[in-house]
Amino acid sequence: MKYLQFALKNNELVSIFDVPNGLECGCVCPECGATLIARQGSKRTFHFAHYKAEECEKSIETALHLLGKKIMCRTKRLFVPAIPSVEKSVGKVTEYDEAIEEQNINSIVRPDVLLKARMDLWGAGFTLNVEIKVSHAVDEAKKYKLFELGIPTVEIDLSNVGADYTEESIEQIILSGNNTKWIYSPKAKKYFIEDWLCDIKVSKSIYGKFWVEYCPLNELKSVSGRWWGEVRCHDCGFSDALCRKKYIKCMGNFKGIDINGIEKIENVERDRGWLKSVDLIVNGERIHREFCTEPLFTGDGRRIYD
Numbered sequence: 001m002k003y004l005q006f007a008l009k010n011n012e013l014v015s016i017f018d019v020p021n022g023l024e025c026g027c028v029c030p031e032c033g034a035t036l037i038a039r040q041g042s043k044r045t046f047h048f049a050h051y052k053a054e055e056c057e058k059s060i061e062t063a064l065h066l067l068g069k070k071i072m073c074r075t076k077r078l079f080v081p082a083i084p085s086v087e088k089s090v091g092k093v094t095e096y097d098e099a100i101e102e103q104n105i106n107s108i109v110r111p112d113v114l115l116k117a118r119m120d121l122w123g124a125g126f127t128l129n130v131e132i133k134v135s136h137a138v139d140e141a142k143k144y145k146l147f148e149l150g151i152p153t154v155e156i157d158l159s160n161v162g163a164d165y166t167e168e169s170i171e172q173i174i175l176s177g178n179n180t181k182w183i184y185s186p187k188a189k190k191y192f193i194e195d196w197l198c199d200i201k202v203s204k205s206i207y208g209k210f211w212v213e214y215c216p217l218n219e220l221k222s223v224s225g226r227w228w229g230e231v232r233c234h235d236c237g238f239s240d241a242l243c244r245k246k247y248i249k250c251m252g253n254f255k256g257i258d259i260n261g262i263e264k265i266e267n268v269e270r271d272r273g274w275l276k277s278v279d280l281i282v283n284g285e286r287i288h289r290e291f292c293t294e295p296l297f298t299g300d301g302r303r304i305y306d
Contacts, residue, residue, distance in 0.1 A: 002060055002162075002163045002165075003044075003045050003046075003048075003060075003163065004016075004029075004036075004047055004048040004049070004059050004060050004063060005045075005047055005063070005164075005165065005166070006030070006048075006063040006064075006066070006067055007019075007025070007027035007028065007029065007030060007036050007048045007063070008027060008028050008029075008030050009025070009026055009027045009028075010026075013030070013063070013066050013067060013070050014027065015166070015167065016038060016040070016046045016047055016048055017046060019038050021038050021039075022037055022038060023035070023037050023038075024038075025037070025038035025048075027048060029048075029050060029056050029059050030059060030062045030063045030066055031056045031058045031059040031061075031062040031063075032056045032059070034050050034051070034053045034056065035050070035051045035052075035053070036048040036049065036050060036051060037049050037050075037051040045163070045164065058135075061134045061135050062134075064132075064134045064161065064165070064170070065112070065132055065134050065158075067165075067167060067170055068132040068134075068156060068158055068170060068174070069101050069102075069112050069113055069132060070167075071167065071171050071174060072099055072101075072112075072115070072130055072132075072174065073099040073100075073101055073113060075171065075174075076095055076096045076097070076098070076099045076115060077093060077094065077095045077096070077174075077175065078093070078094065078115075078130065078154075078174050078175065078177075078180065079092065079093050079094070079174070079176060079180055080092065080093075080094045080128065080154065080177075080180075081154065081177055081180055081181060081182055083182060083185045083187050083188050084182060084185075084188050084191050084192075085188050085190075085191040086187050086188050089187075091177055093175055096115035096116060096117045096128070097116060097117050097118050098115070098116040098117075099113055099114070099115055100113070100114045100115075100116070101113055101114075105129075105149060105151065108145050108148075108149060109129075109142060109145050109146060109149065111129035111130060111131060111151075111153070112130055112132045113129075113130040113132075114127060114128075114129055114130070115127065115128045115129075115130060127151070127152065128152050128154065129146065129151050129153040129154075130153075130154055130155075130156065131153060131154070131156070132156050132158060133155050133156065133157045133158065134158050134159055135159060137155065137157075138155055138183050140196075140268065143183060143184060143192075143196065144196075144264075144265040144268070146183065146184045147184055147189075147192065147193075147264075147265060148263070148264050148265075150186045151184070152182075152184065152186060152187075153182070153183040153184050153185075154180055154181065154182055154183060155180070155181055155183050156173070156174055156179055156180050157179040157180075158170065158173065158179065160179075161173065189259075189262075190259050190260060193259055193262060193265075194251055194259075196265070197251070197254070197265075197275060197278065198250055198251050199250045199251075199252075199253070199274070199275070199291075253289060253291050254289065257280065257282055257287060257289075258282055258283060261282045261283040262280055262282050263281045263282065263283070263284070264280065264281035265278065265279075265280060266278070266279040266280070266281070267279040274291070275291050276290065277289065277290045277291065
């Protein structure tokens, strides 16, 4: 069982181990603001409890979120993962010069913590937006806003921390990088667009040939090529066929669009999880694309899409 081990005292986040017992702790719930009592007995883990009030369901989530931000602002350090698809990019613990909490960027997004450096650190950039996940991950709409603004962003997942979490244990999670992933990096623009907007299709290999079922550029028929040759999947220019793959990220419906020229992703509509339509601003021009959302199956009944 996970207990509330951090609370607010004079608007500062404090640990259950740093306050007096009982009501003398002078603390309130970080979520609802109710008076808390510090329970520091011998039978159970030290924890805060609501005094003459129902326990607040989101108090632990809010405390963890505040704790993550507090640590980031204090240390200005975290493990920055290798940027996907960027050659020679490596993950490592990185120290920034400044940490700013909850600052609006162009009145569009408000990162949990914005880290700033005087120089480009390990190719990760001069600034880094850090989002802390406890119960809610960065949603699709926010991803597209980060893309539009060109803000490099990582997310640290604290949703599965142990019951006996401490400031030290949360800091170790932040520095380990095990729970940190990239949400968006301008240095890997094409990678993230493909990841967000592609269709997942099943491929197979027959007699040394690479086959993809239901190509959107070939009337949903199969296409093929030699997997060891330098060929592109049906010449669409997006899915490499340089090696045998079980799943292909198919961008066939975006043929003719300059992926690196995409400036905005708007009005994304999905049907049962599949991309139905999207509006794009490409090199200043608005483009609308619609997609097939019917569930497609192979001959043995396997679904084509993940």
